[in-house]
Amino acid sequence: MSFEGPSIHPETHLVHRIGWLRAAVLGANDGIVSVAAILVGVASSGVDHQAVLVSGLAGLVAGAMSMAAGEYVSVSSQSDTEQADLAREKHELEHNADLELEELAVIYERRGVDPQTARIVARQLTEHDALGAHARDELGITEVASANPIQAALTSALTFTIGAVLPLAAAWFVTGPLAVPVITGVTLVVLAILGALGAYTGGAPLWKGAARVLIWGALAMAVTAGVGALFGTVVG
Numbered sequence: 001m002s003f004e005g006p007s008i009h010p011e012t013h014l015v016h017r018i019g020w021l022r023a024a025v026l027g028a029n030d031g032i033v034s035v036a037a038i039l040v041g042v043a044s045s046g047v048d049h050q051a052v053l054v055s056g057l058a059g060l061v062a063g064a065m066s067m068a069a070g071e072y073v074s075v076s077s078q079s080d081t082e083q084a085d086l087a088r089e090k091h092e093l094e095h096n097a098d099l100e101l102e103e104l105a106v107i108y109e110r111r112g113v114d115p116q117t118a119r120i121v122a123r124q125l126t127e128h129d130a131l132g133a134h135a136r137d138e139l140g141i142t143e144v145a146s147a148n149p150i151q152a153a154l155t156s157a158l159t160f161t162i163g164a165v166l167p168l169a170a171a172w173f174v175t176g177p178l179a180v181p182v183i184t185g186v187t188l189v190v191l192a193i194l195g196a197l198g199a200y201t202g203g204a205p206l207w208k209g210a211a212r213v214l215i216w217g218a219l220a221m222a223v224t225a226g227v228g229a230l231f232g233t234v235v236g
Contacts, residue, residue, distance in 0.1 A: 027156035031163030036187035041224030068157035
């Protein structure tokens with residue numbers, strides 16, 4: 001008679017997407033809002049069409065590079081902190097194994113496990129993978145949440161560029177008095193779609209995701225339009 005172990009029901013959780021989702025939403029939103037705001041602000045100042053396009057293109061290139069660098073540095077700092085904590089934990093396991101075992105057991109007790117079972121679980125997990133157990137249960141470092149600087153940098157730069165191309169395309173095809181309202185309208189529509197998609201991917205209500213990016217996007221364009229109009233009048 002053959003015996004098969006219990007099968008594991010495969011599950012895909014939304015939290016598994018958090019590493020790339022955060023960088024993707026941030027990059028796309030920043031690309032749309034920042035470049036659209038630049039275009040609206042410059043167009044409101046009354047300069048010619050070519051100047052509007054050049055400013056938008058410059059904003060796209062500078063913004064994509066800035067997003068990549070910023071994400072890489074930020075996430076690298078997080079990764080460095082994780083590695084430092086893991087190195088310290090490894091040292092503690094090598095030199096204070098009994099104290100670390102007790103510490104792990106206490107963590108499980110605080111989560112509701114009775115003391116005897118907590119020590120059994122702590123011992124078994126320590127024998128299986130001591131550093132992994134402490135990384136997960138003491139430090140909160142898991143494979144899902146672990147920092148990936150390259151992934152974050154590339155995702156942010158790519159999504160920033162994709163987002164920025166949309167208002168820039170609107171500015172390319174529309175000139176004159178219609179430029180500002182068309183760029184604004186296209187940007188708000190795209191922001192609403194982006195917010196809804198981000199909310200859907202993350203499992204949140206669609207209206208909430210759309211509303212929060214629309215509010216900030218509209219505010220950014222309104223402020224830059226006012227600045228552009230003001231300085232355009234002063235210079236003129």
